[in-house]
Each structure stands twice: as C-alpha cells, then as structure tokens.
Amino acid sequence: MKIAVCQFNPIIGDLKGNSNKILEGYLRAVNEGADLAIFPELFLCGYPPLDLVEKKEFRDAVKITAEEIASHTTGTGLIFGSITEDFEFSVGTGVYNSAVLCYDGKIQFIQNKSLIPNYDVFDEVRYFEPANNVSIFEFKGERLGISICEDIWNDADYWKHRRYLVDPIQKLVDEKASILINISASPYAYGKRKEKYNMLSVLTRDDKTPLVYACCVGTQTELIFDGGSMCFNSSGILEMLGKTFEEDFFIYDTGKQYDEIKNIEDSFEVEVLNALVLGLKDYAYKTGFNKALIGLSGGIDSAIVAYIAVRAFGAKNVHVVLMPSKYSSEGSVKDSEELIQRLGISAENISIQPVVDKTLEMLESAFKGLSEDITEENLQSRIRGLYLMSLSNKHKFLLCTTGNKSEIATGYATLYGDMCGALAVIGDVYKTQIYKIASYINSKVEIIPKEIMNKAPSAELRPNQTDQDSLPPYELLDKILKMYLEEQKEFKEISDSIGDPDVVRKVLRLVDLNEFKRKQSAPVLRVSTKAFGYGRRFPIVQGWRK
C-alpha cells in the first residue's frame, strides 16, 4: 500500500487553514498515486487545543469541517486527526481524540484514542474519554491497525514501568493488522526522536508488522513539534524518516524495500538550534510578527538569541539595542558592536543612565536612610525593559527574552526587567549548554566574538559584579539543576552525587522559591524533557524543605 505522510504544520483553532492543508495534501497524494494520505494527531483543530475543546460551537464547527473534508474524497483514503463526539454513554465529556478515515465522499471509520496522557505537558483527561473499542479496518486488501500517539507508548516489551493497563497496539496486532498506522503530536525534546526510534523499532520487529508513524511539525507557543515521521518495515528497520523541523510530504510503499536509515538525530547543538529557530519563527508567523528585537548586553545569552533571530527572521528583520549604564564595561559595548557587524543587523545605542538617575532622584525621599541593595540593580534592568517594550510597541517588534534556564531556575533575573518579552527563546537551555552551542556556531567561522565567549558572566548591575557572586559556578549549578529538573532526582541522590549538601540545598531552595517569578515569565520554548512552564507545576507558596 502506498501511504502519503503529510507532515504539515497546523494552527490551533484555525479550521479553515488546517482543512485547506488537509485537502492540499490529499490532492497531492491522489495525484502521486497514493492509496492513503495521513495527517498527524488532531491536525484539523491543531494540538493542543486545550479548553477550546470545551466549546460546543468549536466542536460543532470541527464536525462540520470534517464532514466537508470527507465530501471531497474519492477512492483514495484519507486519515486525519480530529476531535469527535459520542454521547452514547451519559457520563464524562463525550469527546474523543480520534483518527478519522474517509473515502468515497464520506467518513467511513473513526478510531478513538485509547490511552489518554495526563502528565508533564499533557492534560488530555481534562477533555477526552478513552476509546471504548479498538478495531481493525480493512481497506484495499490491507488490515489497517490505526492508533493515536500515546496508544503506541505502552509496549510491555519495551517499558519497565507502564502507565496503563491496556495495550491497544497489542490488540491490533492480535487481530492481525497488516499495517500499523499511528498519527501523533509529540512535543520535541532533545533525545526523544532517538527514543521513539528505539521503541518503535522494537515494537515493529517483535510484532512483525510495518508501521507508518505520522508526526506533527511547527510551534504551538512553548511546544515545538519536530516532524521526523517514521516508517518501519516488519523487521524493525527504519526505511523512511520525514524531514526534521520543517514540513514534509512523502509516500511510503509498504510493498517496496528501502535502504535502512540509521542517522536519527543530530548533535545536541545542531538539533537545539534548529528547534529554537523553528520555535521563534513559527511563533512569530502565527502571531503576525515579522521583526525581532533583542536587548544586547554584551553577554553570551543575548548574542545567541540574536543569532537565532537572524536565522529565524533574516538579518534585515532583526534589530538590537545596546543600553549601557555606568556599570557597563567598555568591552560590552565593543563586543556587541562586533557581533552586530558580523550578523549584519541594525542596532542603536541608548544609555539608560539618565533615566536611572532621574528615577533615583524622584525616589530619593522614599529611599531615605536606606542603603543601596538589590532595588537599584532591579531598577536598571526594569528601565531596560521599559526601553525594549517601548520600541516593541512603537515598531511592532517581537521582543525576545534572553534568559537561560540556569537563570530562570534560580531566579537570577529581574521580573519586569530582563524577563520582559513575548517568548523566552533560550529559557530551556542551561548556561553551559549555551557555551556549547556558541562554540558550535563558531566552529567554521567566528561569529560570536571570542571576547563574549571568554568573559566572566555578569549582569553588570553594580561595579565588578559577576554571576558567581550569587550563584555556584555554572558547571556545578547546571549539573545540580539537570539532576533536579530533567532527571527528577532529589536532594539525597544529588548530594550523594555532588558531594556538597549545602550547595545542593541552596540551589534546590532557589528553584523552589522562584516559582513566583516563573508564573509571570514569558512562555519558554521547550527543548528538554522538563521545561519551565506548562509541564512543570509547583505551588508558588509552599513550605516543603529537605
């Protein structure tokens, strides 16, 4: 069977745009002689639709649009993801996350999702009931075993700890599926594509059934979908792999033999840069921005964000502002100017000092008798935020937030200051990883000036300040953070590994205490298995200490 995989990029809620994409992909599949065209999970409404699913008018419009799409089909099959409703059972939401199969002008079969994920960034139990039934659908001489995303993530042969009692794929295999089809929308994290490959390779080999796994691509605010749709033969060999971080269309013929694909995932630096470029670009596209603004501090974080913005928007659409104060080192300005020239972007330099001085003058009597403290540091950062937001408002720039994951974790950032912005581009990337990415960027030709790479990280908010006045060295800090956040290790295990309980306690405490700042942060582009934001939910006010 010739199956066209339509790895496209939907906009959540944009039924007209998404259905046009479905019809375009279907038409191309028909023209290229495919038997069946498939689209990712919930493609018609976009994933994740969140509380839109609770709107009856939205669900009704989805239903009408799905039927309209089906009315255009001929003998070639079409499978797309959509929400569907079934109120046969009088309890629960009555709404399902479904694969809709149509041909000959109508919807012929609906397979609902069986396993409803409700962890990390997933809240699907909030909206969807699990399938009451899983069954084979016979089409053009093949026994199609259709499933949706999470359905394929509960293989008893692969997972030591399973989340669910049932295994819908096993049932499809037991019922002698000749081809497995999974439509998916699985958010990107570095390392996950390799994991999918390993899992699906074991599954197809053990079950001796080929699999077509259709993935989503594009950004939905903080979630990046990386494409990389996969087709396995019945021996667990990966025979086709969709493009990563861009749309793709290809036809997989289950009757043909292909060369094995072994290169699944690129290096961390390449992958994460590609992910962030797509993340920023697609967020801007979907919100109607075409120009980016970055406050350039002379440090490595804003340099990397400027580089990413250039890849996302093109150099002529990236504008940066230098906002020196009396604490800014001469190097900061010089290094920034070098970077600006190398990137070919536009820039201006507006000192914050006169506004800092004027503000402090106005607040003088309110501050009387109190010594300088963090207030004066935050104030500088907030005046930079004021400048940036004013330029963003006036020129319709998308303001990129430049905080990294190490800073966001420890609260080493000023609320309404350097935290201002629409999107935290590198908010899921640790400082030490930023250096690695910068080295990669510079590997062929130096783009990020080496002075920026080599200087000690500093917020430059008081004389001779460095980040390490307040934080442990980044090598140590990031090691602790990674264990605590991504690996979900806890105090004892981290202390045993690091050997310094006091510093571990201090870091964990900073992470816990700064939940209030993160509540008010810009959305963070997710590239790890545990990003700040939607998938990590801690009480802002809590007293747990270890």
Added chain:
Amino acid sequence: MKIAVCQFNPIIGDLKGNSNKILEGYLRAVNEGADLAIFPELFLCGYPPLDLVEKKEFRDAVKITAEEIASHTTGTGLIFGSITEDFEFSVGTGVYNSAVLCYDGKIQFIQNKSLIPNYDVFDEVRYFEPANNVSIFEFKGERLGISICEDIWNDADYWKHRRYLVDPIQKLVDEKASILINISASPYAYGKRKEKYNMLSVLTRDDKTPLVYACCVGTQTELIFDGGSMCFNSSGILEMLGKTFEEDFFIYDTGKQYDEIKNIEDSFEVEVLNALVLGLKDYAYKTGFNKALIGLSGGIDSAIVAYIAVRAFGAKNVHVVLMPSKYSSEGSVKDSEELIQRLGISAENISIQPVVDKTLEMLESAFKGLSEDITEENLQSRIRGLYLMSLSNKHKFLLCTTGNKSEIATGYATLYGDMCGALAVIGDVYKTQIYKIASYINSKVEIIPKEIMNKAPSAELRPNQTDQDSLPPYELLDKILKMYLEEQKEFKEISDSIGDPDVVRKVLRLVDLNEFKRKQSAPVLRVSTKAFGYGRRFPIVQGWRK
C-alpha cells in the same frame, strides 16, 4: 458519636507545621471528649500539592510523618487527609489521595479517593490513581462511610449530567453506613456553599444517613478555601456549619438534635470581600510579608484594593503611592487624599512626569517620524510599575495588583505596568461588581469618596481618555463576559441574548487575543466559578473565530 471537626488552615508542603496542627486539634478533641477528630482532604501535605506529589522524598516524608502522628493517638479516632502509596498494581502512579484513620497508636484504615477530578482547577489524574475499593469501617459501634471530596459530587439523584460512572457514596450507603464522613478541599466561588448545601441536603435525606463534611480554610496562592464545614442529620437538615473564612473547631454529636441552620451564604458583597481579605492576608502570611503597597490612581479599583488591604493588614501596614502625570485630573489626587485620610493609611506622592519626559527624550531618535500611539500610554503605566516595584523591593512591601476582571479579560491593562505585582486581588471581580462592593462598603458610612464612585472610569494616560473610548459600557461588557466566562456560553447564545453580534464578537475576540498578557499576570484570587489562571487554559496562539 461525637465528632470533632478541625477546620484548619494548612501550608502546602509544610509537613511539620501541618502535623503540629493535626496533633493540636486531636488533643483538643480528646480533651473535649470527642470520639473522633477529622481534618480536611490532604491536610497533612496541604491542597493542592501539585508536582510535589511526584517527589519520592516528599512522599516518603509524608508517610513517616503520618505514622508519627498515628503513634500519638489513643482510643480516640483521628482521620486526616494525606497522600499514600500502594504499588500492588504495577501500572500508573501508585499514589492515592486518602483519608487516613488512626487510633491506639497506629494507622488502622485507609480509604482512598474514588473519583479523581480533572477539570477546571483540578489536575488530580496527573497524580492519583482511583481507589480500588470502597468499604465501611466499624468504629465505636458505628459503621463509618468515609469518602474524600469529589466522591460526594456524583449523586445520580442530584446531577443531571454525571462525570463518573461509579458512585462511592451509594456503595457506602448500600453497605449500611451509619455515619457518612467526607473530608474536603473545595476551592471557594461565590454561590458554591449554597450549592454544596443543596446537594448534601438531598443526599443525606435520600440516603437517610447523617453526614459530617469537613472543609479546608485558607489561601493557597490563587485558591481560597472558605471553611463552612457542614453536619447534616439523616433527614437532610443542616445542624452545624463551620465558620466561614476562618479556622474553626467544633464537636458534632450525631446522637443529639440541633436547631436547623438556614443561613448558608451571605450577600455577594459580604462574601466576596471576606474571601478577598482572607486571600490577601493568608498569601502575605504564607510568603512572609506583613505590609502592603498599592498604587492609588484615584479610580475605584485601587480604592477597593486599599480598603481590602486595610482589612487584611491593618491601616498602619498599608502604604499607598500617588503617581500623577500631566494627564492626571486634579480630582484624582484630591479624591485619593480623601480616601487616604479616611482609611488612615500612609502615602506619598511621586510624579512620574520627569521620568516620562526623560525616557521620551532618550527614545526620541528611535521614535522619529512616528506619531504618538499606545506606546506613550504604556510607557506611563510602566514607569508607575517601576516606581512601585522599586518601593516594594526597598521596603519589603507586598505589591497588590489592582486590575479587575473586566480589564484582565479584555487586555485593558499594561503588561509590566499596572499588571505589576504579587497578587491580583480583584482580578476575578468585574467592574460592575466592584461598584456594588463599594456601595456596600459605603452603606453605613462613606469610606470610598463618592467622587471616586461617580467619575467615569479612566486610565488617564492621554487627555480626556475614558475606558469607554476602547470598551463597551461596563454594564454591557460584564454581561457578555460573564456569559462567556462563568456560564461558558458561546457566540450565538450570547448574541441572541444581547442582540448585538458585532459587540459580542469584538469582546470575545479581545478575550481570546489577550491570553498572552494573562500568561504573564500575577496570580488572580479566585472567587467565581471560572477565574483567569490555573482553571482556564486557552492556547496563547490560536486562530479560532466564530
């Protein structure tokens, strides 16, 4: 049976503090001759513990603390809410939301929660498995039927649409429970106490079984718990009602007869004021603040927030700042001064104009050739935010955000400007409701100057500006918003009711478009059935239009 209801206020994660409260309440119950003392849902860890539940060290500490508490018990029973673990089944989280019953020095019985809510502010499927079994526990000659919160919200006789197939209360009744006990942590919304009363009255009357319903009190960031524990006899008569919005301890004797309580809920104005005072006070207490700061604009919103802060902190701990600009009306300053005097709070007046002028001067070349627009308005608001945050930093004031629900809904607020602050005190109260509350406050003696009540609402960010330049009249706006948000009606139904599809379309569009601002807003104290924040989850980027 004499049952002591310990309606106390826990701190999430503070196992030591919460277990001390349990032991204090238990001791008092023993001393006062009770047979059984009961505490609300998840009292030991605080509700909602969110992702703390995923921490093994936390769960282990909870287990040890629960056993430690049990070791102090004598013949008097003790029931408290706690997480427990049971890995008998190898799939799922293995964690339960439980009622733990102890006496004679150890845990004697654990009843797990059967119905796991996963809608609005509830994410419990993320953490908890449902009970595998529901059973009666015999204690001191009574057959106790113990359940946890949501378990009691699925009565087929009361609800037209049920969320769950099973009804654990029916099972307990069928197994001849002589007393029903429900431990609860159900977040406050105006009208909900009456609904609970109606539902539980029907349930106890139909099931001919008395019920002791122990409720939580206190604030957990945005969620307010209002107390109001209830005891019903077997005829559906409410015989005892805990204090509302404060801690309480009382003993209910199922063998005695009491006068019927009919006054369940106060007026909207009284209830919501009480809720917000508790909300603000408890948030401050739990985060270590004892002084509040408010930017006083001369409008009604900041006036009400100042009044609430005075009730929460005492007048001597409330400080306000007037921050006039060249657009501020003379009345604004005069009216504010009148209010300050009446409330007996401290104040200062710091003009923003010099900093506004200096900032515009610095940005002049960057703005060249472009006309004045929203940028200059936002800039004023952001400089006020800068002042307020600087004072908050310097003096350790808790900055109260003063935006109301109508503004937050429509995005009529400046990000990093008037949206600055730790807690959006009236963010779940519509503008028209604010006026009602102000009238109530003034009903005995005028506290909010009538000039503030009577002036046309204005942000005063440009000459002669009023809110109605940008928004429909508040009476109309709030009607539309309430139908859209709380009543979850949609475009057609609202248009049919309002009769003006264009204005309805405009308002709904504003709500949908401003999700990005709300992502970065302070937590909003919840007093309605649908507040902005945790219980309402819409995509920031989406294309759904009706």
